[in-house]
Amino acid sequence: MRKLWMALGCVWLSLHAANAQSGEPPYVPETDKAVLQKLEEWQDWKFGMIIHWGPYSQWGVVESWSICPEDEGWTQHDPKYSYFEYVKRYEALGKSFNPTRFAPEKWAKAAANAGMKYVVFTTKHHDGYAMFDTKQSDYRVTAPDVAFSKNPRANIAKEVFEAFRQEGVHAGAYFSKPDWHVDSYWWNYFPPHDRNVNYDLKKYPERWNQFKQYTYNQIEELMTGYGKLEILWLDGGWVRPLKQQTQESLSWSKTPPQDQDIDMGKITAMARSHQPGLIVVDRSVHGPYENYRTPEQQIPDKPLSYPWETCMTMGGSWSYAPNDKYKSVNTLVHNLVDIVAKGGNYLLNVGPGPDGELHDAAYTTMKGIGDWMHVNGEAIYGTRAVAPYKDGKVCFTQKKDGTVYAICLLDENESLPAVISFKGIRPKKGGSVNMLGASGKLVWKTTGNGVEVKLPEVLRSKGFKHAVAIRLGSVEKM
Incomplete structure (x- = not known):
């Protein structure tokens, strides 16, 4: 029976993949005048910083993915433990997280000196751990049983946003749409089978509605309690309406994909009611809520006809790796110039360590970029292809x-x-x-x-x- 189900699933996937759009769907232009103005400003900024950080930095493993039951290179967990034992140990990292050297003003100053004009900070990655003081879950950095919760700077996202704004750097929030901790996405009644929701949405619609409300509430918390935010950078593009599936997103599901519609229209309207002109980036979900596109770890061969941003690691990993090797200043400057000449922005990632500090190489690399930008920034900022x-x-x-x-x-x-x-x-x-x-x-x-x-x-x-x-x-x- 299991083999039959797998075979039927493969047939279903193949048929839908054939029907999915083979080319890239067209960009849907924004109509909100305030957002259009903000997009124009954003295209002047050119250079930004994205920060992946969470309790996983204590192990130096890739962010979130080691608890995902997919057999991919980036999803491997420690073979000494069964899958469920590993997940339990991973989730316990949230309690021991204690970055006593956390000083975001140091990051902000280095970023500003490097010529970075905006920051995107991971408020929550796929593992569901909130790096902000959410009231929707106890799986958060400010929970009473977390080692860092007694620190006056425990509301990490708020501290980061304030520190960067103090340096004149625009603030944006990364937020994962999927949440592998909350029971309304990965229901513990069933084992997860891949990165997607693990229960039948048609059979349990009330549970999915709970997840939609949970997501809405967390995003509203960010939009109302963390000062001026100019970008909502949403990751986890497999959470999307069924009608917006593509060949790529179909490949992310072992079983027939479901209608993971979280009502982006409602979320966007709410977010912009609190943050007028907010840029919304529903990554890889081509449609009205993808104000700009985000090629990852790559630079397009030619200029694109819509707003875009290459997001790329400064080192080899998105999250902290103890012996990460950083790209040379020469390589990063060349990437920046190439991207800007093609009309894009460059969002460069760093991953702080478990103590809250960046690698020394991150600081020296940013200084080298800054030395070049102080002379040549005129040819970068406010330009077009x-x-x-x-x-x-x-x-x-x-x-x-x-x-x-x-x-x-x-x-x-x-x-x-x-x-x-x-x-x-x-x-x-x-x-x-x-x-x-x-x-x-x-x-x-x-x-x-x-x-x-x-x-x-x-x-x-x-x-x-x-x-x-x-x-x-x-x-x-x-």
């Missing part, structure tokens, strides 16, 4: 007043070249050309292959690193 976007190692950005920048990417330890060449665009005749971080005009000329900008020896000896931005002023196509 401009054709030809990129020519070899030269990327282009454009201000709203028409000023164009040619940003030349330098390899690690590469010296500034004597000539920077590019094609597809050129300064208007008689226009001045200069390099950010240097005084004086640069000599340029049009050639059969495009434009050549000459960099004098006095500049090449100054040790510019990572990339240099050439301000072209007004330009014309070639």
Whole structure:
């Protein structure tokens, strides 16, 4: 019987996968004028920080996924324990969580100095542990039996948002739609079979309604008790209406997927009634509540026709890993330039440790990015994509007043070249050309292959690193 059910399930999945949209559904533009204005501002910010943090940092394991009963590389649990023994031990981490070195103002200052303009903090990941003072669950950092609950800064999300706003950094809340702890999502009457809800929604509709209300209530708590929030960044895209399933989301279910509709229209209306202009990002659920899209750990090959943001780890892991290896400043600067030239934003992740402190490498990396941004930020902030976007190692950005920048990417330890060449665009005749971080005009000329900008020896000896931005002023196509 079990084999028959599995076979039928596979047939059902195949049929629905074939019927699901094979291409990417079109972006649905926002109509709320306040949200449109906020999206325009958000596209000016360009560079942000996302922070994954929770009790799982005590083990240095990937956030939440080790309690998910899927046989994937990122979901493995300690083989010394049975699945249910492991989950019990994992959930006990919430009580021992005690980040005594938690000082979000230090994170905020480092982020601001790096040139980051917004932060997205994980208020709750899929495991259901709330990093804020929710009244809906005792599985939270402020619960009386949690080691950190007596600390005056125990309401961690509130402390983080306030610290970053104090540094002039805009605040956004990450919130997981699925919740693997609450009994109205993973009902303990049944074992979970994958990341999805583990009971029949048609058979137990009252339980699903409880989960919808639970989710609504937690989001309303965040929208009303944590100051100004400008982004609601929702993760767990398998929680979606059945009619919005895609081939990708169908692949996330071992059994026929269900109508996991949490009424995003109602949630969004409530959230914006408290936070006018709020950007809502219902990740991977293409529709009216996905104000921008979020390619994860990748940079699109070309500009996209809608607002978007690459979210990517600064190291190798989303959450704290004791010996995590961080990407070089050179790589991160190049990623930023490439993303911005294609019209996107760059959301860079760090994972604090169990004591509340970041790796030293996180601070040194952010300082290195900041050193570059302090010189070249003019070519990043408030820009939009401009054709030809990129020519070899030269990327282009454009201000709203028409000023164009040619940003030349330098390899690690590469010296500034004597000539920077590019094609597809050129300064208007008689226009001045200069390099950010240097005084004086640069000599340029049009050639059969495009434009050549000459960099004098006095500049090449100054040790510019990572990339240099050439301000072209007004330009014309070639």
